[in-house]
Each structure stands twice: as structure tokens, then as C-alpha cells.
Amino acid sequence: MMGRLLMVHMGGIGDFLCTLPALQQCHQNGPIEVAGIPERARLAELAGISQATHDLEGIDFHTVFSAPSPRLRQFAAQFDHARIWMDDPDGVLTQNLVAAGIPDVRCFPGVPPQHWDRHAMDWYADGLEVRVAPPVTLNFGRTPAPFDVIIQPGSG
Numbered sequence: 001m002m003g004r005l006l007m008v009h010m011g012g013i014g015d016f017l018c019t020l021p022a023l024q025q026c027h028q029n030g031p032i033e034v035a036g037i038p039e040r041a042r043l044a045e046l047a048g049i050s051q052a053t054h055d056l057e058g059i060d061f062h063t064v065f066s067a068p069s070p071r072l073r074q075f076a077a078q079f080d081h082a083r084i085w086m087d088d089p090d091g092v093l094t095q096n097l098v099a100a101g102i103p104d105v106r107c108f109p110g111v112p113p114q115h116w117d118r119h120a121m122d123w124y125a126d127g128l129e130v131r132v133a134p135p136v137t138l139n140f141g142r143t144p145a146p147f148d149v150i151i152q153p154g155s156g
Contacts, residue, residue, distance in 0.1 A: 002030050003030050003079075004030055004031050004032075004079045004080050004081070005026055005030060005032045005079065005080070005081045006033055006034075006035060006076075006078075006079040006081070006083075006102065007023060007032060007035070007044075007082070007083050007084075008036060008056070008061070008083070008084040008085065008086065009034065009035075009036045009040075009085045009110070010056070010085070011085060011110045015120065016036070016040045016041075017043070018120040018121045018123075018124055019085070019121075019124040019128075020044060020047055020136040021121055021125070021132050021134065022121065023050075023124075024047065024049050024136055025132075026130055030080075031051050032044070032049060032050050033050055033051055033054065033078075033079075034050045034052075034054070035053070035054040035055075035056055036053075036054075036056065038053060038054075038055045041053035041054070043138060046138045047136045049136070054075075059072055064093055064100070065093070065096070067096070068096050068097070068099065072100055073101055076097060076101040077102075079101075080102070080104060081102065081103075081104040082102045082104070082106070083106055083108070084106070085108055085127070086107055086108075086109075087108075087110070088107035093107050106127065108123075119132075
């Protein structure tokens with residue numbers, strides 16, 4: 001997928017971290033921006049994956065469920081693709097984002113379905129149409145601690 005990608009993710013931190021290896025693979029094909037819970041979405045910037053992060057309130061994302069606001073339309077027009085980790089059973093979300101200016105929109109449930117028998121990272125990689133990559137390194141800068149710390153919140 002070439003072109004600008006918007007990823008919208010509102011799940012928990014463990015689920016969001018599970019998207020990062022796949023998102024890093026997408027980063028090789030073009031610029032990425034992430035919208036969601038700002039404190040979590042910023043992790044994609046710390047990993048050097050996302051050019052910017054957006055709070056959903058700041059882009060009027062809630063209007064996508066009825067009629068996209070001018071602010072959402074202006075924001076959406078910047079992107080060629082959107083991957084939304086939110087269930088869209090009636091297609092309203094997809095239809096309204098396409099109408100707002102994103103030609104290629106795909107929505108997926110935020111977590112793998114109950115019958116999913118592979119790792120959650122595979123769920124996100126399949127949605128982003130890439131293979132799972134090695135874990136992502138987050139750069140928090142130098143710390144005086146003499147040890148490396150690995151934190152892996154669970155996913156579901």
C-alpha cells in the first residue's frame with residue numbers, strides 16, 4: 001500500500017503495542033499518522049513509525065458516525081488509506097470516511113475474534129496486509145538505570 005496511511009486505534013495499550021510491528025512494516029511504503037488515545041498513539045512516534053499523532057476529539061472523529069464535519073473532511077483529505085480498528089458491521093464508518101476523502105478505507109474489529117488461534121500481532125498484520133516484523137524498539141532516551149527494561153502489556 002503506497003501513499004499516506006491513517007491508522008485509527010482506540011484499544012488498550014497492549015493491543016496498540018501489538019499493532020506496532022505491522023505498522024513499522026507499512027512505514028516502508030509511505031508516511032503514517034496515527035489517531036487514537038494520544039498517550040498511546042505517541043508510542044508510534046517514539047518508535048519512529050508515525051509522523052504525527054492525533055487525538056480523535058481534535059479531528060472531530062465522532063462525526064464520522066453521522067455526517068463528517070468540515071474539520072474531519074479537511075483532515076481526511078490528506079490520506080490515501082485508512083485502517084480503522086473498530087467494528088463497522090453496517091459500513092457507515094467506511095462509507096463516511098470515503099465520502100470525507102479517503103479513497104481506501106478498511107475497518108476491522110479492534111481485537112481478534114474469539115475463534116482467532118494465532119497471536120494478536122498476526123491479526124493486526126493481516127489487516128495492514130504485511131507480515132509480522134520483529135518487535136519494535138521505543139526510544140525513551142538515556143536513563144541512569146544500569147539495566148534495560150522490557151515492558152510487554154498483554155493483549156486481551
